[in-house]
Amino acid sequence: NAGVTQTPKFQVLKTGQSMTLQCAQDMNHEYMSWYRQDPGMGLRLIHYSVGAGITDQGEVPNGYNVSRSTTEDFPLRLLSAAPSQTSVYFCASSAPWTGDYEQYFGPGTRLTVT
Amino acid sequence: DAKTTQPTSMDCAEGRAANLPCNHSTISGNEYVYWYRQIHSQGPQYIIHGLKNNETNEMASLIITEDRKSSTLILPHATLRDTAVYYCIVRHNNAGNMLTFGGGTRLMVKP
Numbered sequence: 341n342a343g344v345t346q347t348p349k350f351q352v353l354k355t356g357q358s359m360t361l362q363c364a365q366d367m368n369h370e371y372m373s374w375y376r377q378d379p380g381m382g383l384r385l386i387h388y389s390v391g392a393g394i395t396d397q398g399e400v401p402n403g404y405n406v407s408r409s410t411t412e413d414f415p416l417r418l419l420s421a422a423p424s425q426t427s428v429y430f431c432a433s434s435a436p437w438t439g440d441y442e443q444y445f446g447p448g449t450r451l452t453v454t
Numbered sequence: 455d456a457k458t459t460q461p462t463s464m465d466c467a468e469g470r471a472a473n474l475p476c477n478h479s480t481i482s483g484n485e486y487v488y489w490y491r492q493i494h495s496q497g498p499q500y501i502i503h504g505l506k507n508n509e510t511n512e513m514a515s516l517i518i519t520e521d522r523k524s525s526t527l528i529l530p531h532a533t534l535r536d537t538a539v540y541y542c543i544v545r546h547n548n549a550g551n552m553l554t555f556g557g558g559t560r561l562m563v564k565p
Contacts, residue, residue, distance in 0.1 A: 373552070375553075382541065382558060383498065383553070383555040384555070385552055399554075428495075430498070432498075441486075441488075443498075443553060444500075445497030445498050445499070446497055447497055448495070448496070
């Protein structure tokens with residue numbers, strides 16, 4: 341299993357541009373989520389999904405959209421990038437209904453908005 | 455979810471046990487204690503979790519006080535590769551995939 345994969349690893353955007361951060365998992369996990377981590381801080385939850393077709397907002401959802409059309413993929417869309425969205429973005433997945441409460445994190449996408 | 459308090463940083467000598475404390479005085483009866491760590495620039499990695507009993511796995515041991523208001527993560531023989539930020543998180547197991555990360559403890563293992 342590849343686990344949780346994220347692309348791209350690095351991205352530089354100009355203010356106002358839009359882009360999609362990709363996240364995929366091959367563990368058949370029903371739960372997926374997106375976090376952001378600013379320098380020197382802990383992770384903060386942006387959006388999460390408890391299954392295909394179901395998404396909800398986390399702690400810091402403004403400026404981001406998500407969709408979950410398949411179990412495997414959970415893309416994060418930045419609608420109009422702002423310098424405040426410069427951060428490292430982590431995707432995670434889990435399968436709590438199986439009794440495994442561990443969250444598996446991807447390697448992260450480092451985004452800079454100029 | 456209950457709030458946690460951890461020291462900002464700690465040092466440990468290589469080969470010695472690293473004991474990382476966490477206070478969670480407002481923990482409720484059905485909340486679990488989870489530990490994750492984040493090695494520089496990588497995604498967080500699950501270490502261990504528990505409810506009230508002490509737990510041990512291949513990575514670490516988790517000691518939870520009888521009143522459940524605090525816990526200690528023990529890395530029995532710390533190596534340089536254990537240098538990381540360690541996060542103590544308290545959550546319900548029905549909280550799905552929502553983890554609330556605080557500042558964590560930056561553990562530096564020194565030769």
